[in-house]
Amino acid sequence: MAHQRGAASSDAVKEPHSISLKVLRLSRPSLSIQHPLPLPTPSPSPSQSPGTHPTPSASLAYPSTKHDTFILSPLLTLPPAFGSAYVGETFSCTLCANNEILAGSSAAKTVANVRIEAEMKIPSSKVPMLLTLGPEVERVDTDTEVMEDEKRYGHGVDLAPGRSLQKVINFDLKEEGSHVLAVTVTYSETTATSGKVRTFRKLYQFVCKGCMVVRTKTGPLPSSCKGGKWALEAQLENCGEETITLDSVILEARKGFKSHGINWEVLREGEGVERPVLMPGDVQQVCFLVEEILGPDEREQEPVDGRLIFGILSLGWRGTMGNRGFLSTGDLGAKVTS
Amino acid sequence: MESTNRYHKALPRRPTRGPLDASDPTSNPLSSPTALPHQQSSGLSSPSRYHTPRLPSPNTGSNLSSTPSFKTATSTLPLTQKDFPHLLRPEIYHPLTLIDVPPPFRTPASQPPPGASLPSLLHGGHFRSAAIKASQLLTDPSLNPSNHAEIFALVYTRLACLTLCNQTALAAQEVKSLEDLNSAHYRDENTGIHLMPWELRVLAVRLQGMGYADVRRGVMGYYDLAREARLNLGTVKKNLATLSEEGDEVEKADLEVEMQIYEGRLQELGVRVASALIEMEDLEGAARFLKTLSPSSTAEGPSRLDHQKALLYLCLGDVEAARACIASSSQETSHDNEAKVIHALSHIADANYGLSAPIWEELIASSPTDGRSEVAMYKQNLAVCYLYLGRIDDARFTLERLLAPHPASEPSSTFHALTFNLSTIYELCTERSRALKIGLAEKVAEILVEQREGGGGGGGGEKVNGDFKL
Structure with missing residues (x-):
């Protein structure tokens, strides 16, 4: 399991951060399980239906008109838990920096230039490895968009209240032992009277096992x-x-x-x-x-x-x-x- | 999938080829009436028996082979009186609480009117209330213990509804009161016909396997049922063969209908055995077993079986085998769509989310919007792709639209995986996800009330905290 270690805040401001960081390990999504109820055979005609049977689709993973009695359905479910991490696999994780300022709150704060940085500390090395953040820079057609992209990906993004900046990392696990994913979020916070750059760092520890x-x-x-x-x-x-x-x-x-x-x-x-x-x-x-x-x-x-x-x-x-x-x-x- | 790791090492790998292959009833020794000694089961025996896996069981089904025709037997011989007071004892049926139900679903608007009848509860998707109602009717002193049709219908409703309101564990306990499903007590003494409806027998097999913590029992129970269905099928086929010379068209049509019923049951049991193997996490055994099944003769048969195999291979991680399953699929539209689903899922298995998304988009675009299609699944899977592609806003929007469509003429979906995925995305989007998740539960409760008021029934059914990660 991943343990989130105590958030090490690198600035002394006691004020709560306007940005939150949330992570989810992106193991493969799974096929939804269903336990379709057996239906009467021959199926009773609607008029003589005894009314003792739930709707056939009630026991299916999603409202399908086909009554499939198989346990696996093609419907995808997101990973419910961190699971186990094994040597040889690629560790994928999504990082979300979210603007937590309530829309219409009294303190007129804005956040801009939100950036995420991620590093992985592996057992054999003291120096953490800098991770590449996906998704890749999108295809651009015009010069203005290039600038726009550079602004978005190179120099952080401006987030409106309630909005999120999502990044995905991939890391090939090669060693057994304790790994630490360190994520640093930097942003500028502006109020009517002042502006400052704030930053915080969160650590997520997990153990990688041999498979x-x-x-x-x-x-x-x-x-x-x-x-x-x-x-x-x-x-x-x-x-x-x-x-x-x-x-x-x-x-x-x-x-x-x-x-x-x-x-x-x-x-x-x-x-x-x-x-x-x-x-x-x-x-x-x-x-x-x-x-x-x-x-x-x-x-x-x-x-x-x-x-x-x-x-x-x-x-x-x-x-x-x-x-x-x-x-x-x-x-x-x-x-x-x- | 519930974790059943501890079974892994204890389970012997056994060849699962068996009586479920419908093509030739005489080829399998299990289906031959002479292969099994005619043995009367010892009535309702002591419960300790169930803790050991049963050997090829005392099979009262075998006495059916002496019945000349299943159909004529029922019509000519009088039914014997059998009592089932052991199913009417109040202590069998557990009380149900609302403890696991999120507050929005406990409001008066979400609850059924007091005194609602069982059919109306079922129609409205009030499965918890229906389960309670069924047990009340079962324990009502006015119920005649020999009215087996009523008793078994209520037991089915009770157990089925428990599984639909996240109380499968309780159902697995209560189903033990049925004791030995193969007991002679459950059969008509004159005809040998089982008095329980087929759907209850099938349901009870899985639940008893869980209740007695013996997962193999489930597989064996399905084999018992398959053996009986095969015997009946053989009898019907034999009767049909002798009849066709005389040429009674009405009787012939009846027998053909019966033949289809038994063939359908064998097909279904085959899929249920594979499902039981998957449930006990023997995916490899399930894959081997599915290979032994022959596709049904119905139009959708071959593609359905290939589709199921492909899903299983994806689960196993054998993506190439999954793709191979659909390589030969026909080009008709509906089968073509099933093949596209497997293609899109295979891309996800290869972590090529960017290749998968356009396939889902195409499937959605080509689907009718009347809700009588698989479009809810396509949209949900597209949203999952978006999240893996770093497009969380699109993922959230797609799922929210699936819940509350725009235009509102399209049907709303409230299934578990949808609310679960949406709750997961809310957890990623903010530190205050609890408020969003409660808001989601309120929205779903509202949708269900609307659907019930609209008379559309409550297929969405009961919701629990786990549906919203609360």
């Missing part, structure tokens, strides 16, 4: 020609809390080796690809054949520290509603026994 554990094992295979041949096996364990579908598992071979997978992508004629589904705790075993490519004068590949390095394993998966995850292992190889 995929990869264990590998290499074994030599008998080889007819001179170069070596190995089988690289890997166990992929879903240690997250969500069901995922494996999208691609590739052994990216280094120069001097070639590999080919003998997994689900190998199809018999007429078969369709059936991607493995891993429920929490499930393990999928994959295997690759690795062959050494000999140098021009039949020279074998040089071991490094007693190991031959084949390459890295890169995994891609999709979680609920297509949420993508990517992961690459470190160097994989075999010990040279001589």
Whole structure:
């Protein structure tokens, strides 16, 4: 869960801010669940209807005229909670700076030049990383609009009471551990008698967990020609809390080796690809054949520290509603026994 | 989806191929009457039995196979007297409170007139009041314990209405009073016909699975029902085959209607089994199961099943498989629209919200405005795209217009996901979102009163705090 840490206000003004900041993690929206009530069969004609049945559409996710008895509907619901954050996923979040001045309030304040800045503090680095704020600058046709855009995106926007400035950030999660999203809002506040630039900063902390554990094992295979041949096996364990579908598992071979997978992508004629589904705790075993490519004068590949390095394993998966995850292992190889 | 994580590891992966495949009733051993011993169920047995998953259950349905015709049996044999006093005990039915109901829905205008009849409560969408009314009628001393038609109709109303006012957990407790749905006590002694209406039996299966905290029970209960429907279907088909030689047109038409009913029931049970697997979070099992279903023979059959598969694949995250489901879909308009919905959802799954939005816009533009279409869903999904695209003002405007359309001739929508999404956007828009959310609840209450006064019924039904994130 994301915890909002105590708002660190960088100016000493005790007066409440005219701008509020609200955030929502933008995981994928979900399909709405419905539990359609069973209806009498044969359906009674309206005239002889016993009047003991609720309207058929009452149990549907939205007023559809089709009486679908399936639990999933195509209607989208926004994410209800922060959920879990996993290494390999893209963390998306929307930030809203809102003008909280009540329309028609006595103190005639106006706010202008509202800007949002966002940084991510990751476990391995003391220096926070500056995040790009979307949406991208929109397409412009004329020069005046360019200036307008620059004013809007480069130098902040003017917000009328009750209006919001919305930004979206995307960040690729690569490390386990505590992350802090730091958001700074700057704006100028003008009253009849004075004007000042005000700023505040809010911190949102969340923990990023591993979702995929990869264990590998290499074994030599008998080889007819001179170069070596190995089988690289890997166990992929879903240690997250969500069901995922494996999208691609590739052994990216280094120069001097070639590999080919003998997994689900190998199809018999007429078969369709059936991607493995891993429920929490499930393990999928994959295997690759690795062959050494000999140098021009039949020279074998040089071991490094007693190991031959084949390459890295890169995994891609999709979680609920297509949420993508990517992961690459470190160097994989075999010990040279001589 | 309720979280049922703890079931994950306990659930064995079982092949779910079964008697639900309607095409050939003789191919499946489960459907053959000889495969099951003719066994009388032991009446209403002790509740402890329900805590263990049942093996292929004592199936009184199998004695139906000896009935020459379902239809003639009912008309010629007298009904036996059976009493169901165990469903009339007041202690079964829990009191319902308004504790979870937002204040705007507790006002006199939002409440039904006192003494309203059950049909009028149901028509007005007063499901909480209807649930209370049903239990009052059930526990009224004047109700004859042998009037099974009335009793079961009221039990259905009670349970159905509880699920519609966010009290499914209570329904799951109360449904236990039905005990063993396959009990011989629920069958006519002469004909073997189940005395409960079909819709109650289907509803009770899911609720009992929840009530006994045994999710697999639900799946097995559907299989029991499917077995019976298949047996009946086989009998009807056999009768039809012998009849067609003699050529009695009226009887033949009757049998064909019956055949359609049983085929329809088998189709529906297939979808319900898949839904039950999804509800227990076995999405993979559900996907495998859906693959085994053959599309129904009706016009919308094939595309409907493909559509359902595609939604499930999207849930699983297998976007390519979802797209493949609609690749072969026909180009007729309504099916075409369903394919567009899957396309647009697939773009969202790929995080291409900018590609999804124009599809929803196009679907909205090409929809009639009489409310007899899927336009509410298109608009809601477009609004969700807007939010992900950083266009929160457009998102808010689209949802608010869906609630209170302009022009006012278009129907208002008040469904849960709409008020939930709008409340989420209000929370993003201001620190004072509570006032906006209460305002939203007031607006919805007003719309429901208007709809009821307009005689349009209250399909929107009951609202709870969770609908407005209050």
